[in-house]
Amino acid sequence: MSNNNIVLGKHSGRHAFRQRLTELGYELSDNDLNRSFVRFKELADKKKEISNADLESIVNDEMKMDLEDRFKMVRIQVLCGDSNVPTAVATLRDEQSGHETTLATTGTGPVDAAFKALREQIDGASNIKLLEYTVSSVTAGIDALGEVTVRIQDPSSGKVVFGRSANTDVIVASAQAYLNAVNRLISLRNTKEGQVQAIHPQFNSLA
Numbered sequence: 001m002s003n004n005n006i007v008l009g010k011h012s013g014r015h016a017f018r019q020r021l022t023e024l025g026y027e028l029s030d031n032d033l034n035r036s037f038v039r040f041k042e043l044a045d046k047k048k049e050i051s052n053a054d055l056e057s058i059v060n061d062e063m064k065m066d067l068e069d070r071f072k073m074v075r076i077q078v079l080c081g082d083s084n085v086p087t088a089v090a091t092l093r094d095e096q097s098g099h100e101t102t103l104a105t106t107g108t109g110p111v112d113a114a115f116k117a118l119r120e121q122i123d124g125a126s127n128i129k130l131l132e133y134t135v136s137s138v139t140a141g142i143d144a145l146g147e148v149t150v151r152i153q154d155p156s157s158g159k160v161v162f163g164r165s166a167n168t169d170v171i172v173a174s175a176q177a178y179l180n181a182v183n184r185l186i187s188l189r190n191t192k193e194g195q196v197q198a199i200h201p202q203f204n205s206l207a
Contacts (some may be wrong), residue, residue: 008055010044024052026059053160069183070095071122076175080110088113090175092121114175118182124189125182129153131160135170146170148177154185161185 008020017037021028028036039058044050074091089104101121107113111133119125132151147166153159163181167173 008040008044008050009048010041012044012050020055021059024055026056028059032059056160058162068095069180070186071179071183073118073176073179074100076114076117076172078110078114078171080113086110086113088117088175090114090117090121092118092179110171111174114171115178118175118179122182122186125186127155128182128185129155130178133174135174146173148173150174150177150181152178152181152185154189157189159185159188161188 008016014033014037017040018028018033021033021036036059040050040055043054043058047054072093072095074093076088076090078086078088080086085106086109087104087106088110089102091100091102093100103117103121105113105116105120107116115130119128129152130150131153132149134149136147136149146168147164148170150163151160152163161181161184163177163179163184165173165176165180167176
């Protein structure tokens with residue numbers, strides 16, 4: 001079946017949801033199914049049509065919930081403006097080793113620069129494909145809380161996952177949402193391969 005086929009909508013029930021996941025190769029426990037179904041209904045309220053890729057993202061996202069993120073963002077700074085080249089400086093900490101690394105990168109815009117500064121510090125993340133990037137206002141006013149959602153794909157496996165974060169600084173929220181998604185992909189790889197991705201060997205520990 002084509003990955004572009006629309007399979008479910010907002011009026012689809014739990015049985016149809018479970019059956020479609022089974023056809024996609026997912027066998028979930030009742031708890032995982034319930035959590036995934038809630039996420040499906042939330043997404044269906046926002047999107048008229050739900051694709052196979054959407055379903056896979058929901059399930060992969062929920063399967064990751066019980067796992068700890070390996071990489072934490074210590075800080076991120078971004079320089080941009082009409083006369084500046086967008087530049088981001090990000091510091092990551094590998095929770096497994098305790099090492100911190102810092103990298104500065106440029107991009108087509110502040111968000112692109114921030115994403116590059118994060119993924120290029122993690123082995124196996126440099127070729128991750130960004131499929132979707134959305135920003136929405138959670139609260140009103142000049143200090144509004146912005147919620148960012150990103151959807152990325154692992155080219156090696158085709159797996160798609162979501163990442164979300166909210167912050168009054170949309171660049172910080174964007175970077176955290178992106179890193180959340182990257183951590184999910186790494187965890188999925190580790191679960192499948194039984195190994196841990198290492199921090200990029202190009203960067204020295206600052207710890």
